[in-house]
Amino acid sequence: MKNIITLVAGLIFGLGLIISGMTDPAKVIGFLDVAGLWDPSLMFVMLGGIAVAFVGFKFVQNKSEAIFGDPIHLPGRTHISKELVIGSLLFGAGWALAGFCPGPALVALGAGYKEAFIFVIAMIVGMYIHDHLFKACKITKAA
Amino acid sequence: MHLTIHWQNFTPGASLVGGMLIGLATALLVIFRGKIAGISGILGELIEADHSANPHRLWRGLFLIGLVGSSFVYQFFAPLPQSNISASLGTLIVAGLLVGFGTRMGSGCTSGHGICGLSRLSLRSLIATISFIFSGFVICYLFLHAI
Numbered sequence: 001m002k003n004i005i006t007l008v009a010g011l012i013f014g015l016g017l018i019i020s021g022m023t024d025p026a027k028v029i030g031f032l033d034v035a036g037l038w039d040p041s042l043m044f045v046m047l048g049g050i051a052v053a054f055v056g057f058k059f060v061q062n063k064s065e066a067i068f069g070d071p072i073h074l075p076g077r078t079h080i081s082k083e084l085v086i087g088s089l090l091f092g093a094g095w096a097l098a099g100f101c102p103g104p105a106l107v108a109l110g111a112g113y114k115e116a117f118i119f120v121i122a123m124i125v126g127m128y129i130h131d132h133l134f135k136a137c138k139i140t141k142a143a
Numbered sequence: 144m145h146l147t148i149h150w151q152n153f154t155p156g157a158s159l160v161g162g163m164l165i166g167l168a169t170a171l172l173v174i175f176r177g178k179i180a181g182i183s184g185i186l187g188e189l190i191e192a193d194h195s196a197n198p199h200r201l202w203r204g205l206f207l208i209g210l211v212g213s214s215f216v217y218q219f220f221a222p223l224p225q226s227n228i229s230a231s232l233g234t235l236i237v238a239g240l241l242v243g244f245g246t247r248m249g250s251g252c253t254s255g256h257g258i259c260g261l262s263r264l265s266l267r268s269l270i271a272t273i274s275f276i277f278s279g280f281v282i283c284y285l286f287l288h289a290i
Contacts, residue, residue, distance in 0.1 A: 002175065003202075005176070006175075006205040006206050006209070007205045007208060007209040008209060009168045009172045009176075009180070009209065010205065010206035010207060010208065010209025010212075011168075011209035011210070011212060011216060012164050012165075012167055012168040012171070013164070013165055013169070013180060013206075013209070014209065014210040014211070014212070014214070014216075014217075015161075015164055015216065015217055016163070016164030016165035016166075016167070016168060017161065017165065017213070018213060018214065018223070019157055019160055019161035019164060020160070020162050020164075020165070021154055021157060021158055021161065021224065022158075022161070023214075024224060024225065024226050024227055025226060025229070025230070026227035026228075026229065027152065027227075029229075029287075030149060030152055032276075032280055032283035033283050033284070033287055034146060034280055034283075035287070035288050036287065036288075037147055037148070037152070038146050038148055038149055039152040040148065040153060041152070041154050041155065041157075041158040042158070044155045044159045044162060045158045045161055046162060046261070047159065047162060048158070048161070048162025048164075048165070049169065049257075049258040049262070050162075050261050050262045051166060051262075052162075052165075052167050053166040053169040053170055054166075055170060056166070056167075056169060056171070056173050056262075057173060057259075057262055057263050059170070059174055060173050060174055065177070066175055066176050066178075067175045070177040070178070072177035073177060073178065074173075074263065075179065075250075075260070075265070075267075077267060078266065078267060079267070080266070080267060080270050083250075084249050084250065084267060084270060084271055085249070085271075086248060086249070087244075087246065087247070087249025087250070088249035088251075088256070088270075088271040088272075088275040089245070089275065089277075090241050090245030090248065090249070090278075091241065091245030091246045091249055091278075092275030092276060092277065093241050093245070093278050094237070094238040094239065094240070094242035094243075095238075095242060095253075095275060095278075096280075096281075096282040096286065097234050097237060097238035097241070097282060098228070098230045098235055098239070098242075099228070099229075099230070100228075100238065100239075100242070101253045101254075102182040102183045102186060102254070103210065103253065103254055104226075105239075105242075106186075106210050106211050107210060108214075108226045108228075109211060110212055110214040111214035111223055111226065112214075113228060115228040115230065116226070116228070118235045118239070119235045119236075119238060119239040119242075120239065122235065122236045122237075122239025123186075123239040123240070123242050124190060124243060125240060125243060126240040126241065126242065126243020126244035126245075127187045127190065127243040127246070127247045128190070128243075129240070129243070130244045130247035130248055131191065131247055134244070
């Protein structure tokens with residue numbers, strides 16, 4: 001049952017992205033292109049998402065275990081690091097260039113777009129470069 | 144700066160409903176499994192080569208199968224909306240590399256920081272969200288209007 005719920009959560013997430021219009025890079029770029037004709041739809045996606053997710057996080061606020069018994073792991077870091085800011089700036093740059101962020105790219109991949117396939121492969125390589133080359137290099141330097 | 148709204152493309156209703164479904168999926172994942180629905184984190188941890196240090200791969204795999212399969216399921220109810228992708232092959236590769244590297248360095252993307260983090264009222268996620276939207280505005284401007 002807990003595996004089915006997890007799968008269904010992923011499915012609902014994807015359906016939400018499709019219905020909201022976010023799986024269309026042209027629509028995302030329509031939001032990011034404030035100098036052109038501006039489409040503020042993305043703000044409504046965030047608004048709807050935050051409002052419902054807020055209730056979910058409130059529900060688990062003082063609990064240590066989820067309904068299926070897993071421990072609740074919420075991010076605890078509060079430090080505003082330069083990695084947080086620089087990483088987010090780099091992410092925003094890539095997001096604007098293609099109009100894809102990770103979720104919609106995976107949904108478009110499932111719809112069979114070869115451009116999404118290329119983007120996702122490059123994204124996985126980018127993740128790998130960060131986790132295995134960049135971070136490893138920094139750890140070596142620190143030691 | 145002068146903002147002109149593109150009323151034909153503006154879909155507040157569908158975007159709000161779609162956003163609420165994203166929020167519902169996020170709520171289900173944390174209430175039933177205690178996990179954060181941040182897509183870059185889920186994918187990044189799933190592909191981590193060090194299996195021994197990371198035994199919790201099943202839920203990540205299942206969530207992503209649901210996500211990737213959503214296009215297939217949607218088609219049973221309505222025709223799938225078009226994804227209009229204008230980026231060239233080279234741009235797609237550079238963009239993918241930046242998104243992959245940047246989301247790992249910044250510990251999250253539009254879902255992890257923009258939805259989960261902001262709904263948890265995390266200052267860290269607010270700074271991250273402002274950073275990637277600001278950078279998105281600037282790079283979009285440079286790419287479409289200045290170069």
